Amino acid sequence: MDEALLRTLTPVVIAILVRRGAGFAAAEDAVQEAFLEALRVWPSDPPRDPQGWLVATAWRRFLDGTRAETARRRREDLVEAEPAPGPAVGTDDALQLYFLCAHPSLTPSSAVALTLRAVGGLTTRQIAQAYLVPEATMAQRISRAKRTVSHVRFDRPGDVAVVLRVLYLVFNEGYTATGDVDLAVEAIRLTRRLAAGVDHPEVAGLLALMLLHHARRAARTAADGALVPLAEQDRGRWDTGMIAEGVAILQAALARDRLGEYQAQAAVAALHADARTVADTDWVQIVEWYDELVRLTDSPVVRLNRAVALGEADGPRAGLAALAELDGSLPRHTAALAYLHERAGDQGTAAGLYAEAARRATDLGERDHLIRQAARLNTRLRG
Structure with a gap:
């Protein structure tokens, strides 16, 4: 059973249902029900077309939830206009979910929870475990978030900066979160997907920053769990492949000459990663990059x-x-x-x-x- 595939398909299927006329909250609920049904059925009867199966199942769940007489004519119109199952949504449609889940009307914690649920495809229980809160509490948080954005039109352009801030929050929670979901890995996965569909140097900058920080993860704690500061880390335990990928992504972003805060932060991380020893660290360049960050953020x-x-x-x-x-x-x-x-x-x-x-x-x-x-x-x- 490929749960990673299910999580990848979740935002795509939600976008398909929304394009067919379902409200966001109803579409998200229907897809989560289809997700659970897939977990039950697929191990013994895997579908040839996983996305088509999820679309058909979620659509039936949505229609089952709209049986009120006042919705009858609308439901019949939707059924009549139903397109064939399969890849019926473009990248831009799926990306709208990022923008919707990071809507400015949401609190940061609600935006993070809704992003992990609707875009990341995680269950409410998994999100609750990661944030060390009761499942009922997380369910209420997600329900409130869905109600908050239920009035937002799906076809309006979103704010990339707000989405990046939410993904950065998810990544930072990965340092302390627990449970069976690695939030840092999840944030990298979601940012990769965003970078594949959005041609923006700051999206690339955030992905590079995440990779460069995550490359040092194995060396960040001792065997007893104690924190190991950067200067004392065993640099032989750093993931050189991940560092190389992060540096390459950063260099391509910087070459576009549209500097943003995530690119500047990634540049600092790259200079640390480039130093074989603490003594080799180019602190002069790091100060220069912090000067750029002060100019950009005044933080x-x-x-x-x-x-x-x-x-x-x-x-x-x-x-x-x-x-x-x-x-x-x-x-x-x-x-x-x-x-x-x-x-x-x-x-x-x-x-x-x-x-x-x-x-x-x-x-x-x-x-x-x-x-x-x-x-x-x-x-x-x-x-």
């Missing part, structure tokens, strides 16, 4: 990352001066301050700052790492 978090990179390129005092210009309540500000103080030789101050950063950390792995950093310096100071 305080980007400015913080730039300050750390500046501390590597021009020395820790330069980094500390840049940090002093930023709001101390920024996430990871205290950790960055601790790191740069340690680099500057002030181990006592650094130890206290690492402990303070650990108390502020919301991620368990990050908190444990900061506690170990504080303990390491305190042991050295006592010795």
